[in-house]
Amino acid sequence: MAVSCGIIGLPAVGKTELFSLLTGKTTSGTEIETGSARIPDQRLDSLEEIYQPKKTTYALVDIVDIPGQRLTTGSEAAKNEREFLDAVQRVDALVHVVRSFANEAVWHVDGSIDPVRDLDAINTDLILFDLQLSETRLERIEAARKKGVKDNDVEYEVMKKCRGILEEEKPLSTGEFSEQELKSLQNIQFLTFKPLIIAVNLDDEQMTSGKYPKREETYKWAQEHGTQIFEINVKMEKEINELDPSEQELFLEEMGIKERGVAKLARAVYASMGLISFLTAGKDEVRAWTIKQGTCAKEAAGKIHSDIERGFIRAEVIAYDKFIECGSEKIAKEKGLYRLEGKDYIVKDGDIINFRFNV
Ligand SMILES: Nc1nc2c(ncn2[C@@H]2O[C@H](COP(=O)(O)OP(=O)(O)OP(=O)(O)O)[C@@H](O)[C@H]2O)c(=O)[nH]1
Ligand SMILES: [Mg+2]
Known part of the structure; x- marks a missing residue:
């Protein structure tokens, strides 16, 4: 997606x-x-030529x-x-x-014409929208608590924290949240996040x-x-x-x-969003794939197909720049520039990868 x-x-x-x-x-x-x-993507254009x-x-x-x-x-x-x-x-x-x-x-x-005024205007609207959302949630949580529901402590606290940030007219992205807090917020579509x-x-x-x-x-x-x-x-x-x-x-x-x-x-x-792309290249298709920074090789393989992730053996990897210096896959291979990486290898932007897998 x-x-x-x-x-x-x-x-x-x-x-x-x-x-x-x-x-x-x-x-x-x-x-x-x-x-x-x-x-x-200039890199794809060059790979296409090759x-x-x-x-x-x-x-x-x-x-x-x-x-x-x-x-x-x-x-x-x-x-x-x-x-x-x-x-x-x-x-x-x-x-x-x-x-x-x-x-x-x-x-x-x-x-x-005043770009700064317009930025402030839309920003305020986004914050107000989230403020309303946090208040609606809080009302619901409080109503539930009155009826004796007490298993929503984390959400209750984090929602009050959100309201506090928004009341100061700050976007939620400026707040500091623990992993647990973020998890309890993940189903709420705040705009200023x-x-x-x-x-x-x-x-x-x-x-x-x-x-x-x-x-x-x-x-x-x-x-x-x-x-x-x-x-x-x-x-x-x-x-x-x-x-x-x-x-x-x-x-x-x-x-x-x-x-x-x-x-x-x-x-x-x-x-x-902290995204990067890795590339795949062959006679059938040259292609860019979008992943989060910090994604490991096995998970990146899953972007292409879940079978490749499941049957992952190794990733054959070469950085795009190194590949282009060689000018062809044949020369890069002769020079031994393809590295074999395991499932935990952290994929880098511009890596050209060939996954070896077994299903
Ligand atoms: N001079 C100039 N006019 C533009 C430019 N972009 C849009 N316009 C004109 O501004 C008018 C509005 O553009 P839209 O793209 O429809 O504006 P919008 O932001 O989608 O507006 P809404 O959907 O009504 O919120 C049109 O008549 C465009 O021709 C631009 O870069 N330069
Ligand atoms: Mg429009």
Whole structure:
């Protein structure tokens, strides 16, 4: 299952545009939509050239476009709100699109361009949402305790702790929780526990000049909140996608776009969730697999197939850079650069792995 990201933000900041840039899907923008984005990976491109496989499979990120009513305030029908909350609670990470682009024709809910104000506004909404959630849980726990149920001590204490953090207007991700406490929270979908990523949506002039209102403060905000941040010109990237591939590079350079938005997003998501990829390469398929940092070889094998995990014998491993220096599997093998690793080996980003197994 791919990692999922929910796109949130104020109305008319470019969320649906970003969704459609990432997924290639066009939508009305009024409904919650899901799609997936292919994560570009230069390493796969190089391996593809070397192996000439039947297919190349890039890692995917699932993207959910969540229309921009405020999280707790100002949303219209109760039904929409429920649907909205379900969608936002299900995702692994939140991508907050903040508007910086100037465009007289597109209104801003608060009348002017101010990324820091918008960051604070959405942040407050996320915190308020969690505060409500913690209060509802506490009421339920307290009601049960009055009836004599006392086996919920851990949850009771941790929920009060959560409420305390939220009352101080801090996201739960800033709190310190023991493993036992985290376990008792794992079925509660608090939003401020989810990694938050900021996407600042720039216009052409801002992207080429690197200047826009409150840029420094925006970065400072991200740093203080421990949040990944990246800049993107959604509209221009969409237009460039419509050009002939041979012209795209030229335009990207001209517009000051050094890296594609999807690559920036993927990097931010992986960094904030502690994810890495390992690679498999052969004549049939060249492929990237997403795992948590710290995953051992046997468990990584299970990503591919449960049989490979069950029958795991050894992992033949070579770091991507070492492989590329050799230029082919044959040379790497002749040089004895493939290592044989056991089930407890901790897989590293960019490891090319061939699992030996027995079923
Ligand atoms: N100039 C400029 N206009 C943009 C950009 N992104 C979006 N717009 C325009 O802003 C308007 C709103 O964009 P959407 O992507 O629909 O906004 P949204 O955030 O999905 O809005 P809601 O779904 O209503 O919350 C559209 O008219 C877009 O063309 C951008 O990067 N630059
Ligand atoms: Mg929209």
